[in-house]
Amino acid sequence: MTTGRPNPLIGFLTARLHLDRAGLLRTAIVLTLSAMAAFAVHPLGEVASALVFVLGITVAGALSGLASALIAALAAFLIYNFYLTEPALTFRIATGGDLAPLVVFNLCALVSGVLAGQLKDHALAARSSNLQLNSLLALSQELQSAARPSDVVVTVERAVHRILGARATLFQADEDGLRCLSPLPCEARWHDFANGIAHAPQVSGDSPLIGRRLELANAPVTVLVLEPLRPGKIKPAFIDAVANMVALTLERAALSEQITERRAVARAEKLKSALLASVSHDFRTPLTAISASASSLIAYGEKLDAETSARLLRGVVDECERLNRYTANLLEMSRMEAGGIAQPLQILGAAEMAGAALHRIRPRAGGRQVTLHAPDPDLPVAANPALFELVLLNILDNAILYSDEGARVEIAISAEDGACRIDIADSGQGIPEHALQRVFERFYRAGRPDTTGRGSGLGLAIAKGFVEALGGTIHATIPGLDGRGTRITIRLPLAEAMQA
């Protein structure tokens, strides 16, 4: 920031010639001591006294900076000239021979004072900029933690207060003008000040408040306002650095939010197209069977024998059931994707649920032998009944889809360490070992290219979502029964255990 600094030399001097009370005192003490020493060594000659003064000026410069050195040099010259050069007690110089040492003395004093003073000033400046850098670093670290735009304001307020000792907040323009972003109410004078900054960034005035308009791409006008708790401690350039940092933080948070949003959109898009593909693939086959059966009954009804007609009608009902389950699966998948789980939960008997699922799947089991083994018929679990049944049907349906006529399917329910364990095992085709984890992924069909699989690729994904939402686990292992096939093991917390 270059406000009000037309001449660099004046600026340099104003900056360098600042001397506080303590510096003045130090200079006076050093000067007094060197004057006493100079008088003490005067009998040894004027040169000795002069050197003592040079030493004093250098010390003054080293202790209190350039201004102190210059003051000390001037004072030493006067004292030396008045008391120590002939004729004493006058400022007059007796001979030309007296003039030369005086001039040399003054030059030496001035140069060494300036050098020492500059050294001191540089050291001070280095220390101060080091402190500023440390503050900026601490601020930057703290601002890093603000991941979302909504966090940035609070983080800025907290960090600026803690590290810079100032109150701060942000204002941003919307349709109604500047709005205070702080979660706490903003004072009217802050608001007015922010408005001033927004319209004329150079305005400073005599307000204790400091403001900067932030340079943001693709964002409405944003203003940072600060009020140092101790006035006059913070330099404009430092405020600029802080403002830049806050602007960067805001931009970073906005970008990161954009990326998160894009990712969420992309993920939703992907799921949506996968669901659509699933609809177009999985609904087609049952629909084809239904359409072919019904149109056959219409067109060839009288040519078909009673048994065939009944089988076609049975097929229509079965395929409607299948469509119904696909629809339920799609709905559940969308619901799980939205982060919910079907409510309400009820206390259900696991064995009873398995029995009901068995009853529904049996007409579709063909020549497969499906059995239920539940020694303890009363293991209670808390779940949504419709979803629980859907999950059991999905697993049973897989067992039937991927096994041949004559295969065995067995459901076993038992208590195990305070959990209800449900095993559904079959003697069907089984799952390749490398796919045992992946079968629970959406749209994954073990060992089949995606377009020809018979299942929707949703059943086990929904089972996993359901089980995990209830705090349970689900695993697939091989073999299932008779040394082949698949075993799906579900563990759900027992309802009493949940209440305990």
Add this chain to the structure above:
Amino acid sequence: MTNILLVDDEPALIAVLEPVLGAEGYSVAVASGGVPALRMAEDIRPDVVLLDLGLPDIDGKDVIRALRATSEVPIIVISARHQEGEKIAALDHGADDYVNKPFEIGELMARIRAAIRRSSSLKNTPTTYRSGPLEIDFQARRVSLAGDVVKLSPKEYDLLRTLALSAGQVVTHKRLLAVGWGSDTADSQYLRVYIGLLRQKIEEDPSDPRLLATEPGVGYRLASAS
């Protein structure tokens, strides 16, 4: 008796088609995959193959290619609407026709009848085609509508003849372009224009064609001979 080889792995669909085709007087053999289908095609020498494109073992197009290597048996592809590209590729590989899932049984039966008629006409090329008011005399290159002669350009006639020789079956854009323009990569825009001209001449209401049907994205189909 006409033998049909049904290649499908969907138990639900087999359960419908097997008895219904049987009731229509066809003898049906079922193969649940491409590999058994090729073996059975050797054994039973089917008159028509119904081939579902989504097979568990090998690509349906490979089944068509393998079948075509040894026989001219009509192949009707059963495909889902979303398998548009698959379907056209299957036709290009030598399939004769297709039905989209879900279909009505009448549609499938019509395709089977057209396929059988066409395959028998391959042995002795028909000399005439007649469907409703439309009549074609292939030897005299004469086309008439309800007895009145219709004047067609040579290109229009070639297209109509190709469609009529496969009456009841789909003829792909590619094949029609090859017939009309000598290159199956010609712009199908030309084809649309000529089909429009043909419809002007043979259809009662060209905007609601009864004889010359569009198979969206695939080709055209001329009504079966009556």
